[in-house]
Every structure is written in C-alpha cells, then in structure tokens.
Amino acid sequence: MLDSSLFLTITIFTTTIFLIMWNPWRLNETIPTSIGALLFILLGIVHVSDLFDIFFMVSGASITILSTIVMSIILESIGFFNWVAYNLVQRSNQSGIKLFIYINLLCYLMTLFINNDGSILITTPIIIKTLNMLQLKNHQKIAFLLPGALTATASSAPIAISNIANLIALKIVGLDINSYVNLMFVPSMIGIISIVLLLFLFYEKDIPKKLPPVYFTAMNYNKASRIVPHPLANKQHLEVDWWMFKVCISVVIVTRLAFFILAPMGVPIEWVAIAGALVLIIIRWHRNKTGLKDVIAKTPWHILLFAFSMYILIFGMQNIGLTSLIVRYIQGIIEAGHLHSIFTMGFLLTGMSNIFNNLPAIMVGTLTLTEMQLDQHLLQVSYLASILGSDIGALLTPIGTLATLLWMYILKENGITISWKHYVKATIAVIPIGLVISLLSLYFWTEWIFHL
Amino acid sequence: MLFTLFIISQGYLLYKLVMPIENQTKSRSQELSYSSNNQINVYMKKVADPHA
Numbered sequence: 001m002l003d004s005s006l007f008l009t010i011t012i013f014t015t016t017i018f019l020i021m022w023n024p025w026r027l028n029e030t031i032p033t034s035i036g037a038l039l040f041i042l043l044g045i046v047h048v049s050d051l052f053d054i055f056f057m058v059s060g061a062s063i064t065i066l067s068t069i070v071m072s073i074i075l076e077s078i079g080f081f082n083w084v085a086y087n088l089v090q091r092s093n094q095s096g097i098k099l100f101i102y103i104n105l106l107c108y109l110m111t112l113f114i115n116n117d118g119s120i121l122i123t124t125p126i127i128i129k130t131l132n133m134l135q136l137k138n139h140q141k142i143a144f145l146l147p148g149a150l151t152a153t154a155s156s157a158p159i160a161i162s163n164i165a166n167l168i169a170l171k172i173v174g175l176d177i178n179s180y181v182n183l184m185f186v187p188s189m190i191g192i193i194s195i196v197l198l199l200f201l202f203y204e205k206d207i208p209k210k211l212p213p214v215y216f217t218a219m220n221y222n223k224a225s226r227i228v229p230h231p232l233a234n235k236q237h238l239e240v241d242w243w244m245f246k247v248c249i250s251v252v253i254v255t256r257l258a259f260f261i262l263a264p265m266g267v268p269i270e271w272v273a274i275a276g277a278l279v280l281i282i283i284r285w286h287r288n289k290t291g292l293k294d295v296i297a298k299t300p301w302h303i304l305l306f307a308f309s310m311y312i313l314i315f316g317m318q319n320i321g322l323t324s325l326i327v328r329y330i331q332g333i334i335e336a337g338h339l340h341s342i343f344t345m346g347f348l349l350t351g352m353s354n355i356f357n358n359l360p361a362i363m364v365g366t367l368t369l370t371e372m373q374l375d376q377h378l379l380q381v382s383y384l385a386s387i388l389g390s391d392i393g394a395l396l397t398p399i400g401t402l403a404t405l406l407w408m409y410i411l412k413e414n415g416i417t418i419s420w421k422h423y424v425k426a427t428i429a430v431i432p433i434g435l436v437i438s439l440l441s442l443y444f445w446t447e448w449i450f451h452l
Numbered sequence: 453m454l455f456t457l458f459i460i461s462q463g464y465l466l467y468k469l470v471m472p473i474e475n476q477t478k479s480r481s482q483e484l485s486y487s488s489n490n491q492i493n494v495y496m497k498k499v500a501d502p503h504a
Contacts, residue, residue, distance in 0.1 A: 084470050091469070102469065109466040181455055245471065253463030257456055 005043070009320045012039050013313055017356045021399045029402070030302040030309065037309035045316040054315060058307040060270045061167035065115055066303055067273030068161075071252055072114050072122060073298045074280040077290065078244045081122055085129035089211070096208040097200075100144060103127055104196050107148045111155035113252055115162050116391075119152040120403045124410045134211055142418055143206035146426055147199040149407040150395050154195055154434075157188035157391040161259055161269065164307060165359045166387055169366040173383040174376065177263050184384050187445045191392055191438025198430040244287055251279050307359075314363040323368040331372050338381050339443050345369070345385040346439045350393025353400045358390035365390070381446050388438045396427050 016036035020029045040046045046054075075081065084106065092099035106126070110119035127148050131141045156163035160170050160180040170180060200207075255276030259269050284290050317323070330348065334341040345365065352361035365386040369379055394400030398408050398420065411418060 080470065083472050087470065087472055090472075105465070106469055109462060109469065112462055113466060178455075185455070246467075249463070249467050249470070253460065253466075256463070257459050260455060260459070 005045070006320055008043065009040070009045050009316055012036050013317055014356075016313060017360065020402075021357060021405065023405075028302060030306040033306055033309040033313065037312035040312055040316040045319055046312050050315060051312070054311045055308055057171065058168055058311050059304065060171075060268060061164050062304040062307045063270040064161060064167060064273040065164045066299060066301070067270070067277040068114050069118055069303075070277040070295055070299055071255070071280055072118050073295055074277075074284055075248055075252070076122070077294055078241060078248060078284065078288075080245060080248065081126055084126045085133060088126075088130045089133055092211060094211045094213060096211055099130070099211060100147070100200060100203075100207055103130070103144050103148045104151045107152035108155045108192065111152050111162050112159065113256055115164070116153050116156035116401070116403045117406060119155070120149060120407050120410075123148060123152060124407055125414075128410075128414050128416065136208065138416060139206050140208060141416055142422070143203035145407075145411065145416065146418065146423070147196065147203065149404060150199065150427070150430070151192065151196055153395055153401050153403045154188075154192050154392050157191070157387055157438075158185045160184075161256075163391065164303070165362040165390060167269075168307065168311070169362055169383065169387075172366050172370055173379055175380060175383070177269060178260055180384075181260070183380065183446055183449060184387065184442070187384075187438055187441035188388065188391075190441040191388065191434050194437045195392070195430055195434035198433060199426070202426055202429050241287065244284070247283055248280055251276060251283065255279075310359055311363060314360055314367065317364065318367050323364060323371055326364070326368045327371050330368075334369075334372060334374065334378070334382060338378065338447065341378060341382040342385040342439050342443050345382045346389040346393060346435060349386045349389025350396065350435060353390050353394035354397045357399060358394040358401050361394070362386060362390040377446075377450055381442065384442055384446070385439060388435065388442060392431065392438055393435045396424070396431050398423055 013036065016032045019027065019032035023029070037046075041048065041051070088099060088102050088106070091102055103123075107119060107123050110123050114122065124145070127145055128141075131144060136144075156166065158181070160166045160175075160177050166180075170177070175183075255272060258272045258276070262272055263269060281292065281295065326348075330344055333344045349358070349361055349365050352364060355361075366383060369382050369386070372379075374382065391401075395404065398404045408418070408423075
C-alpha cells in the first residue's frame with residue numbers, strides 16, 4: 001500500500017476515535033464512525049465485498065443488545081426503577097456500608113440482566129437520586145458513584161451477553177455463550193469482588209458510617225436538590241402496577257435463562273432476545289394498552305450502524321497491516337504458554353483500550369489472535385484475557401469504555417464534579433491489582449477446566 | 453444446571469432489591485388493588501407533597 005494511503009487510513013481512524021472519545025460538538029458517536037467507515041469504503045481501504053461478512057458478524061450481537069435495551073425501556077415505563085432510590089435508602093437502614101454494598105450489588109445485577117451501557121444509563125441516575133435524598137457532600141457521593149460505575153462496567157465480563165464487544169468477538173474465536181461462561185465466570189467474578197473490596201478500602205474514609213433516617217431524608221429532599229427529578233415527585237409514577245412489576249422482572253430473568261438453555265440447541269441468541277422483548281411489549285399492551293411509540297422513540301437504533309461502522313474501520317486497519325504488526329511483536333510470547341499469553345493479551349488490551357477505547361481495541365485484539373493460527377485452547381484463553389483487559393483494564397481512564405464516558409457525562413449533567421485526576425487516582429490504586437488477580441484466576445481456572 | 457440456578461438466584465436478588473419492602477409482604481389480593489389503597493403510595497404522596 002502506498003505511504004500516502006497508509007497515512008490517510010491512520011489519519012481517518014485516529015480522527016474518528018478522537019471524535020468519539022472527546023465529542024467536541026456533542027455528536028452522536030455513530031456520526032463520526034459512519035463518516036470514517038464511508039471514507040474507508042470510498043477510498044477502497046475496505047472492499048464492498050467485505051461488507052456483507054462484516055454485517056453478518058456484528059448484526060446478531062447488535063440486535064441482542066438492542067433487544068435488552070428495549071426490555072429496559074419497557075421496565076422503565078412501568079415505573080420499575082422509580083422505587084429503587086427509595087428502597088436503597090430504606091434497605092441500608094442508616095448504614096453507609098450497607099448502602100455501598102447495595103449500590104454495587106444493583107450495578108452488578110443490572111449489568112448481568114441488561115448490559116454494561118444500559119446499567120450505567122439506568123443505575124447512575126438512581127444512585128444520584130439516592131445520594132441527593134441523603135444530601136451527601138460531593139466527595140461522599142463520589143465514594144458511592146465511582147465504585148458503582150466501575151462495578152457496572154467490570155460486571156460485563158462474567159457473561160458474554162452483557163457487552164456488545166464480547167459478543168461480537170465470541171463468534172470469531174469459536175466459543176458460544178455457555179463455553180464462555182464455563183471458562184470466564186469464576187475468574188471474572190473473583191476479579192470483580194477484589195475490585196469492590198479494594199474500592200471499599202480506598203473510599204472507606206469518605207463513606208459515612210451513619211446515614212440520616214429515611215423519613216427525614218425523604219422529607220428533606222427539597223426542590224433545590226432535585227437536579228435529577230425525584231421519581232416520587234412525579235405523581236404520574238406514584239402508582240405502580242405491582243402485578244406488572246413482578247411479571248416483567250420474571251420475563252427478564254426467564255429471557256436471560258433462555259439464552260443459555262436454547263443456545264446449545266442451535267437457537268440464535270438474537271431470536272431469544274427479540275422474543276423476550278416482544279413478550280414484554282405484548283404484556284404491557286395487554287395490561288395498559290400502551291403501544292410501541294415510546295419503544296421506537298427511545299431505542300438507540302444507531303447501535304447497529306455504530307458497531308457495523310466501527311468494524312469497517314478495524315477491518316481497514318487490519319488491511320493496512322496493523323494486526324500483522326502486532327502479531328510480529330507478540331506471537332513469540334503468546335506461543336510461550338498459557339500464562340504468558342494471558343498476561344500479554346490482558347496488558348495489551350488494557351493499553352489499547354485506554355488509548356483508543358475498548359470496543360475497537362477488542363476487535364483489533366481478536367483479529368490479531370486469529371491471524372496467529374493458534375491452537376484452540378490457546379486462542380480461547382488469549383481471547384478471554386483480552387476480554388479481561390478490555391472490560392477491567394480499560395477502567396484505568398474514563399476513555400477506556402463508552403460506559404465510563406457516558407457516566408462522566410451523566411455526572412456533569414447532574415452537577416457532580418469528578419476530575420480525571422481523582423478518577424485515575426482511584427483506578428490506579430484498584431484496577432491493576434484487580435486485573436492481575438483476574439488474569440491469574442483465569443490462568444488457574446482454565447488450566448483446571450482444560451485438564452478435567 | 454448450576455448456572456441456571458445461579459441466574460435464578462441473582463434474579464431473585466434483583467427482585468428483592470428493587471421491590472419496596474412493604475410490597476414484598478403484601479398478599480396477592482392486596483397487590484391487585486395496587487393503586488388507591490396502597491399504603492406506600494399514600495405515604496409517599498405525603499412525602500412528595502407534605503402540604504397536600
């Protein structure tokens with residue numbers, strides 16, 4: 001390839017990534033990605049004949065994620081999340097430590113049953129509402145908000161369907177959602193628990209030991225502090241249909257189970273996801289006669305185009321030799337054994353994610369691994385280590401994941417300030433240790449599983 | 453099988469976390485008359501608008 005063409009490709013790619021991460025004109029991230037992808041096609045960096053393959057690769061994962069987002073929109077519309085802030089305060093029984101545990105538990109569960117970006121979008125406003133009710137100071141709020149965000153994002157590692165990047169790459173390395181869970185669930189859960197414990201130790205001095213009583217805090221939840229409108233102030237949402245509440249949460253759980261039960265029978269996961277979303281839509285229509293208007297308006301349909309365009313960009317970078325360059329440097333280390341490959345891929349993906357975000361990073365990492373012609377076990381453990389790097393290691397800086405960028409934006413919108421310095425000060429104390437524990441756990445766990 | 457049980461237990465945990473404590477102890481007949489005579493709703497209306 002000519003040098004000018006190489007220069008052009010790298011310029012388009014870096015400009016696109018810059019626009020996604022820094023977003024100077026508050027653009028939807030799909031706009032720069034689509035423009036970049038279109039330029040790659042027009043310049044012949046990616047051939048039109050490759051587009052069908054790319055679309056096939058990303059469509060299933062995107063539809064699955066979109067369907068889970070539709071489910072969360074339905075849950076939100078029936079008032080599912082409105083009570084959570086109040087419940088968290090009430091359940092913590094005036095204990096700051098209990099509140100810390102419940103907030104992290106909520107973030108983990110929301111990622112487990114929805115996905116990482118959805119979890120951040122849903123739980124961050126709930127946590128802010130909770131902390132505003134308690135009228136905590138800024139540094140005390142951060143002690144709950146940052147661990148919640150890190151837990152929500154890291155919790156996308158245990159099961160593949162919680163993160164679009166994991167899901168896209170899964171197919172390429174010959175894993176399915178059940179084999180992924182067998183190999184990844186235990187190591188990533190050990191990593192997440194370690195991170196939560198380390199975050200607790202880091203923020204222990206900022207977490208109030210005793211919180212004000214719930215009735216007092218609710219009464220004092222004055223208008224001035226309602227930067228995010230309190231759900232209880234909205235009379236329309238005061239009356240919640242508890243029957244719907246129970247039925248809908250059951251549908252969400254059954255859909256999650258169906259992914260794992262039906263996948264071995266050859267049922268594509270996107271069909272299960274669509275079915276789950278349709279069941280919720282039908283139940284809501286039957287009960288409330290609510291149509292599809294809000295679902296159509298609120299669903300981020302652009303995710304499909306975003307994932308498609310992002311993959312075109314990565315394909316382009318592969319075509320100019322980026323992945324071959326990485327292969328040249330790391331193949332020897334990867335082939336030295338499972339422990340070497342796990343740590344190399346974990347740290348490589350951590351680095352790449354914190355430079356140009358984890359979605360393109362995991363795509364580059366996966367394509368790099370497939371170029372090495374590794375044996376199946378080595379390919380799979382290296383891929384799983386990449387996931388730990390891109391889901392946990394990526395949390396070192398806010399630009400590592402779209403979820404943390406989104407989180408920073410929500411905080412800013414709600415008048416809560418956290419500097420990059422503070423963010424990195426906390427993550428540098430927690431994430432590297434959490435990542436090493438996760439990678440070591442992956443090594444010992446997979447060695448044990450493979451030798452069974 | 454083990455993972456299926458795990459997902460069910462996590463679902464139950466989510467249910468316990470998001471469902472108001474008061475409502476978890478209500479009988480089914482009370483739940484069906486969810487709106488006007490719901491104690492929590494009445495209580496929370498007072499909280500939201502103490503002068504009402």
